[in-house]
Amino acid sequence: MLKIIVPIKQVVDLSHIKFDDDGVGTIENTTGGEINPFDLNALEVAVQIKDKLGATINVISMGEQGADSILKDAIARGATEAFLLEDSAFKDSDTLATSYTIASTIRKMGDFDLIVCGEKSVDGDTGQVGPEIAEHLGIPHVAYVSKIEEIGEKLVLVSDMDGEQHTVECSFPILLTVTKNINTPRLPSLRDKLNSRKAKVEIWHSDDLISEANINRFGNAGSPTFVDKITLPSEGGRKGKTFKGSDLETVKELTNELEKDEILKGFSTK
Amino acid sequence: MTNNKNIIIIAEQQNSKIKSISYELLSKGKDIAEKTGADLFAVLLGEQLDNEANELIYYGADKVFLYQHSSFRDFDPQNFKLNIVNLVQEQKPDLLLLGASHLGRSLAPRLAAALQAGLSADCVGIEVDDEGNIIQIRPAFSGSVLAYVKTKTKPVIATLRYKSTQSRKRDTSRKGEVITREAETIPSLITILRKQKSGDINLTEADIIVSGGRGFKKADDLSILAELAKTCGGVIGASRPLVDDGWIGKEHQVGFSGNTVKPKVYIACGISGSSQHLAGMRRSDIIIAINTDPSAPIFKIADYGIVGDLYEIVPNLISEIKGRIL
Secondary structure, three states, X not given: OEEEEEEOOEEXXXXXXXXXXXXXXXXXXXXXXXXXXXXXXXXXXXXXXXXXXXXXXXXXXXXXXXXXXXXXXXXXXXXOXXXXXXXXXXXXXOHHHHXXXXXHHHHHHOOOOXXXXXXXXXXXXXXXXXXXXXXXXXXXXXXXXXXXXXXXXXXXXXXXXXXXXXXXXXXOOXXXXXXXXXXXXXXXXXXXXXXXXXXXXXXXXXXXHOOOOOHHHOOHHHOOEEEEEEEOOOOOOOOOEEEEOOOHHHHHHHHHHHHHOOOXXXXXXX | OOOOOEEEEEOOEEOOEEOHHHHHHHHHHHHHHHXXXXXXXXXXXXXXXXXXXXXXXXXXXXXXXXXXXXXXXXOOHHHHHHHHHHHHHHHOOOEEEEEOOHHHHHHHHXXXXXXXXXXXXXXXXXXXXXXXXXXXXXXXOOOOEEEXXXXXXXXXXXXXXXXXXXXXXXXXXXXXXXXXXXXXXXXOOXXXXXXXXXXXXXXXXXOEEEEEOOOOOOHHHHHHHHHHHHHHOOEEEEOHHHHHXXXXXHHHEEOOOOXXXXXXEEEEEOOOOOHHHHHHHOOOOEEEEEEXXXXXXXXXXXXXXXXOOHHHHHHHHHHHHHHHHO
16 A cells, blocks of 8 residues: 655635735634645645555644644545644744655654655745655655656656656655646545544654654754845836726727837737 | 855756756846855756857856766756755855756755755845845745845755846857866656647746636637737736636636736736735736726736726727737
8 A cells, every 4th residue: 555645734825814014914814724725736646546546645734733723624635644743843944944854754654655745835935845855855756747647566747847748757755746737626525524523633743753853953943044024025116007998999098008108019919 | 366156056958958047047146246256157967068058158157067968858856966966065156046947946955955055946036235145035925925035054045036137148258167077877766758848838937918807707708818818929817716617727827826927018807806816916017907896906006907898998909909019
């Protein structure tokens, strides 16, 4: 039976975050986080493999107590075991520290065949943790996988590569980052949702990883990067020329402006 | 003159031709090198690149480290990493700069983990402060905010988005050195069986995007959007509801859980401008909005707005543009 690992991240839906003029975000009108939408595609890949070939799926998330709700959600969606990495020592981790901590966790779990990661997170937007985990573990990775053509002894995958699609063959163990186009994640059934409430979430602290890791590489201490400041992108410089009406005359007024401002110059009929 | 300070950019090639992102990286690298007094180096991995390598010098590199091997024709994350890590350990650059391409975003994290270095992905700007520290500016929360990131250790590793900067003028009188290095290889664990041009449209690199939203009443009506896109030489984008309803493929989706775009011109037709959508397109150079509702949020960030019925405006716009650009 294949052993699959899916790291997932808790995020807050962007529509619930209000940013003030200094770029400080406040979370409003929500009871908690949700699974990063891109990670749902990764989980769906794992669940489809489980349905077809049989597999165990361990989901891992790093975060505070609230994160156990997203892990239970992952169980409702088909994961078999859930692990929460919770410790003040993990706070302020950048992508290097995060990937190191998750890689150490995966080592501690023992053998695995496949790690599936989402393309990126909607809050950090980095998409870097996946391949970093692969490097820490010394295994190959294939990024931007948009299709799994074959899975058995070998894997045949389609990877999106800067305007080309590469069909590649590889074997286990391997880490994949999958695109949002690879599948449409299923919704959990009501029964699975109810059952998942009772599911056990294993909680690991930094001490639990001591055998696999150098604890100085966790959290703030293990993070070379830090955010110095946050600003709102300036909307300044927008011309804000508005016209009212759908008739040809109004459209002419608009195109006159576009012509005058040299916008039309950039158009080329193909 | 010897100079210990240096910046390294990772050039990209396809079919033994250097890709334009490489010249943008050189331009940004040069901006920083001029401020810090560093030399600018480029790394190029591939095959049959003896002449092409000089192009990197014409666009600003002081030295090019060239690694040629038949297995480097296509990107291989572990082999590329191996050679670049060795070079970085030898040259000790302050900054290692890659493109925020699929290649760069697949390679940079492996380099960062191998070197235990800090990585800032998808930067839109890189600056130097008064103390000479490198500041990486990158969008977060799908572009709702810009984060200014600093790095405590060297090298700083960053990937830079397409079109964040303009490449410099090609100057064939520039002098530099192409240094051929022996390529080190390990057996690749990933075999490329086939390659094909992606049928997908590439929204993130498009200069002109014509997008539709809920203002369209049925899927068939998107034909006028396609016509407008064709007239402008643009590609079609869409807001999430159209994708969710199955009117158009996910690859066209702009926003929060879709593509983040920065075209020269973005034309939003019947898009009100939810925070999810704005997050994906607010960095467009010029925004033109067409919507019936004058209070729609899209107008707040638009350069040109026209309040009215897209079913009349779009055909009128098509004929006006055709009349003027032909």
